Amino acid sequence: MNGHPLLEARGVTVRFGGLTAVDGVSAAFAPGELVGIIGPNGAGKTTFFNALSGVTAPSAGELFAGGLRLTGARPHRYARQGIARTFQTPRVFAELPVAANVDFGLQFAGRGRSASWLLKDAASILNLIGLADQAALPAAAITPSQQRLLEIGMALATRPRLLLLDEVAAGLTEGEVEAMAQLIRRLRDELDLTVIWIEHAVTTLLRHVERVLVLHQGRKIADGTPSEVVRNPEVVEAYLGDEVPA
Ligand SMILES: Nc1ncnc2c1ncn2[C@@H]1O[C@H](COP(=O)(O)OP(=O)(O)O)[C@@H](O)[C@H]1O
Ligand SMILES: [Mg+2]
Known part of the structure; x- marks a missing residue:
């Protein structure tokens, strides 16, 4: 730095x-x-x-x-x-699968920032936040606490x-x-x-x-x-x- x-x-x-x-x-x-x-x-x-x-x-x-x-x-x-942030009221795409929500964040990933292998792709990110088993479910179908995790996953996907x-x-x-x-x-x-x-x-x-x-x-x-x-x-x-x- x-x-x-x-x-x-x-x-x-x-x-x-x-x-x-x-x-x-x-x-x-x-x-x-x-x-x-x-x-x-x-x-x-x-x-x-x-x-x-x-x-x-x-x-x-x-x-x-x-x-x-x-x-x-x-x-x-x-x-x-x-700089990445979550919102007090989670903003996830309810109809889209959990993995697609993370993919959305990945589109905004900072270029040129060296990314940890832990943030390599949606599957790695879902593993990290403990949502691997929910990857294919629509975001609306997971629990509110899982939706909070998903929002963190979406923020992480931007590789902050x-x-x-x-x-x-x-x-x-x-x-x-x-x-x-x-x-x-x-x-x-x-x-x-x-x-x-x-x-x-x-x-x-x-x-x-x-x-x-x-x-x-x-x-x-x-x-x-x-x-x-x-x-x-x-x-x-x-x-x-x-x-x-x-
Ligand atoms: N967009 C806005 N327009 C008008 N007042 C707002 C707006 N956002 C927040 N406020 C007011 O600003 C103050 C601080 O709100 P906020 O930052 O949400 O507090 P906290 O997150 O600590 O609960 C509150 O009085 C709230 O009503
Ligand atoms: Mg507040």
Whole structure:
């Protein structure tokens, strides 16, 4: 790499009319990091992801990938820099077979990026995410938790350097949430990915990430290790009070 962070947000602000959904957030993400983002509903987490992936242009602030300024660029330019994301509401092609959904992602695979053999083709990707047995089923026929895995598979098919996961464990059973966390760690380790993971299941997330950002009313109120963040008085006040045992 060139010494620049993989992705950097500088003072990113997103306004919707009179509402400031993301308020001057700065953060840099280094290669190989597994970073969590937490915060109450409406804190601006998804909107921040939308800015990081080029889906929503910031009202103010700057975005850089590997030192290259991307502010205001279209989403495909973010994708070309190796940024892939999932959506809070999975976006799969319901009528198409599971394998065809992954093939769709492969069409957008970054050219020239050396791909791990684990991402060679749809079959390899389905193996990696544990959906090999479902390859021929229509996406509509698999369980909601399998659809979340499929969405991750579609994002992986683009052969990203940075994977943004928006509440991929929402609606899963406790056991499934833990399995999802293990998968996310394996992806980071085996594919050399940087992962930024938004999740509502805070206790699980805090056990698995090395660093966590806390958003509250659009502002970043903490950025540190899980043990630092759970001791941060502003975080406890704003959010964690009832969720994490002292
Ligand atoms: N497209 C939009 N238009 C208007 N307001 C929006 C839009 N998207 C999000 N918001 C508002 O921005 C705030 C942050 O939303 P969001 O980023 O979805 O929060 P989170 O993901 O943390 O729950 C909320 O008040 C939400 O209602
Ligand atoms: Mg959200």
